[in-house]
Amino acid sequence: MHLIYSRFITKVTRDLGLHKFDEPFQKLLTQGMINKFQPHCPDCNVFLMKVDLKEMKCKICGNTNLIQKSVKMSKSYGNTVDPGEIIDKYGADAARFFILFGASPSSGLEWSDEGLGFANKFLNKAFHLFTERIKFSRNEISIRDTLMNYKLNKLIKAVSTALEKIEIRDAVNNIILFTTELVKYKSEGVIEEIYNECLEKLALI
Ligand SMILES: [Zn+2]
Numbered sequence: 001m002h003l004i005y006s007r008f009i010t011k012v013t014r015d016l017g018l019h020k021f022d023e024p025f026q027k028l029l030t031q032g033m034i035n036k037f038q039p040h041c042p043d044c045n046v047f048l049m050k051v052d053l054k055e056m057k058c059k060i061c062g063n064t065n066l067i068q069k070s071v072k073m074s075k076s077y078g079n080t081v082d083p084g085e086i087i088d089k090y091g092a093d094a095a096r097f098f099i100l101f102g103a104s105p106s107s108g109l110e111w112s113d114e115g116l117g118f119a120n121k122f123l124n125k126a127f128h129l130f131t132e133r134i135k136f137s138r139n140e141i142s143i144r145d146t147l148m149n150y151k152l153n154k155l156i157k158a159v160s161t162a163l164e165k166i167e168i169r170d171a172v173n174n175i176i177l178f179t180t181e182l183v184k185y186k187s188e189g190v191i192e193e194i195y196n197e198c199l200e201k202l203a204l205i
Pocket of ligand 1: 044061
């Protein structure tokens with residue numbers, strides 16, 4: 001509804017001679033729906049509503065052989081999630097991070113507890129990467145270190161390109177892959193200079 005308002009106001013103020021443009025936006029990116037699994041009766045092709053969830057059977061045919069199918073979150077389906085519970089269990093950062101890597105504007109977001117668990121684990125891993133000291137360091141540069149440097153540059157390029165196109169999920173996926181790689185590099189023994197640069201750039205990204 002706010003889109004109609006903004007276009008209306010733009011056109012009214014244009015007609016009043018206050019400016020000369022016709023549309024309020026050059027480009028519009030709308031977010032996708034948030035979906036979650038919900039019991040579904042394949043025989044009648046209907047989802048169970050919130051009121052039917054207690055009995056867990058199809059209101060139309062009485063079928064109890066239901067399947068789980070993804071549908072947009074809504075109060076009438078009763079498949080919404082309580083942000084308070086998620087924040088208590090995983091923390092607000094994990095919830096934000098999950099939305100960033102799970103959501104794409106074109107396809108929406110598939111809500112899953114596994115995804116939240118993964119986000120939580122990843123953030124812990126990243127936290128330890130930044131807070132724990134290096135255990136093994138080396139002095140002689142090997143192909144492993146050159147490769148790490150290459151991966152860092154690849155990450156910077158991939159994230160920059162993704163952000164320009166507002167493809168947040170791609171950016172986040174690249175960050176996850178690089179972080180995992182850096183954890184591995186750290187555990188194998190590092191050239192401190194290269195490792196510190198990776199860590200610093202990762203923090204900036
Ligand atoms: Zn049915």
